[in-house]
Amino acid sequence: MENMKIPEVHYFGAIMAPEVAEMHSEPMQETLGPREVLVKMLICNICTNDYQTWQAKRTSKNKFPMASGHEWVGDVVAVGEDVKLFQVGDRVGQCSAGCGECIMCRMGHTEQCMMPKNKGGWAPVNGFYGLRCFSDYKVFRQNQLIKMNKDMPPQLTAFLEPVSTAVAGARKLNAPKGDTVVIIGAGSMGIVNALVYHALGYRVIITELTEKKLARARSMGWAEVIDSKAVDPVQAVKDLTDGIGADAVVPCVGLSSVYAQAQQMIKKHDGKILLFPAGYPEPTMDVDPNEIHYNRAEIIGTYGGEVEDIALAAKLINSGVVDPSFAWEGETFPLYQIQDAYVRAATPDMYRISVDLQKVSED
Numbered sequence: 493m494e495n496m497k498i499p500e501v502h503y504f505g506a507i508m509a510p511e512v513a514e515m516h517s518e519p520m521q522e523t524l525g526p527r528e529v530l531v532k533m534l535i536c537n538i539c540t541n542d543y544q545t546w547q548a549k550r551t552s553k554n555k556f557p558m559a560s561g562h563e564w565v566g567d568v569v570a571v572g573e574d575v576k577l578f579q580v581g582d583r584v585g586q587c588s589a590g591c592g593e594c595i596m597c598r599m600g601h602t603e604q605c606m607m608p609k610n611k612g613g614w615a616p617v618n619g620f621y622g623l624r625c626f627s628d629y630k631v632f633r634q635n636q637l638i639k640m641n642k643d644m645p646p647q648l649t650a651f652l653e654p655v656s657t658a659v660a661g662a663r664k665l666n667a668p669k670g671d672t673v674v675i676i677g678a679g680s681m682g683i684v685n686a687l688v689y690h691a692l693g694y695r696v697i698i699t700e701l702t703e704k705k706l707a708r709a710r711s712m713g714w715a716e717v718i719d720s721k722a723v724d725p726v727q728a729v730k731d732l733t734d735g736i737g738a739d740a741v742v743p744c745v746g747l748s749s750v751y752a753q754a755q756q757m758i759k760k761h762d763g764k765i766l767l768f769p770a771g772y773p774e775p776t777m778d779v780d781p782n783e784i785h786y787n788r789a790e791i792i793g794t795y796g797g798e799v800e801d802i803a804l805a806a807k808l809i810n811s812g813v814v815d816p817s818f819a820w821e822g823e824t825f826p827l828y829q830i831q832d833a834y835v836r837a838a839t840p841d842m843y844r845i846s847v848d849l850q851k852v853s854e855d
């Protein structure tokens with residue numbers, strides 16, 4: 493199929509100030525480099541990270557104007573002359589934002605890319621920070637992309653990044669298959685984690701407080717769901733595990749009280765706690781080193797995902813083994829109404845909200 497011509501300008505969503513998001517435009521590059529790919533962006537979902545930035549809650553990370561977004565999927569519409577891995581018509585997602593050339597990238601650790609421009613604290617381009625993935629068209633290098641299933645709704649394949657972070661967490665947790673994993677919280681990332689642990693062969697128990705999320709967790713059919721309003725979740729986990737406690741707990745809500753609960757839920761010896769989320773305001777955790785020592789407990793951090801995690805996440809989604817629809821609110825906003833999308837995404841108890849990146853005007 494023939495290459496599409498690069499549009500003269502592209503449209504993108506940006507957070508201009510706390511609780512103010514707008515659509516902007518800027519000129520695009522005129523020609524594709526030999527290994528570059530022009531992607532017609534279809535959907536970008538709003539991550540917790542995105543709407544907490546919009547709320548100016550991520551105090552250490554707030555930089556405006558921020559043209560963020562990373563949970564996207566799109567179609568290849570033009571390829572550079574040396575692009576051999578993708579062709580026009582392929583559905584793609586992002587498998588790395590690294591340079592692909594430094595030693596860290598070549599080892600698969602693209603989040604530790606050594607290229608100065610990728611080393612944290614991005615410099616603004618045309619006055620905007622961020623990767624601009626709430627965008628109708630965007631150019632990528634072929635080594636930043638991965639194929640996604642074209643027969644699935646883009647709102648669901650756009651879960652590639654969140655699923656990859658859960659896959660990365662499970663890899664770091666390194667618990668034997670069949671172990672009991674307790675997920676605290678059935679919000680978007682609680683559900684995504686539950687889906688991944690279920691797919692990877694663990695027994696999954698979910699604890700949750702709100703009716704909407706309890707119902708969502710139960711609707712998956714296979715999870716054991718504890719209503720933390722009705723019963724003491726620590727006791728309920730003990731009851732479900734013959735008094736032993738959970739092999740592992742994955743808090744998916746970044747609250748001090750949740751971390752304290754996780755410490756009570758793990759089994760007496762060799763229990764593991766995976767610190768999956770960030771919390772704002774910053775939570776604290778009471779850790780007694782002697783207790784960790786005597787109980788041989790593990791407290792493990794996880795953030796983001798490596799290329800291997802993104803590749804496995806793509807397989808799980810593309811094959812239907814992980815069905816992200818359970819973590820999707822079912823609502824899609826046009827790009828030109830990105831402010832409304834943020835308002836909705838930041839409303840308590842919402843699952844992932846989608847932005848249709850091709851809708852840049854009312855007609």
Ligand SMILES: [Zn+2]
Binds near residue numbers: 539541653654
């Ligand atoms: Zn995300």
Ligand SMILES: [Zn+2]
Binds near residue numbers: 602
């Ligand atoms: Zn690199």
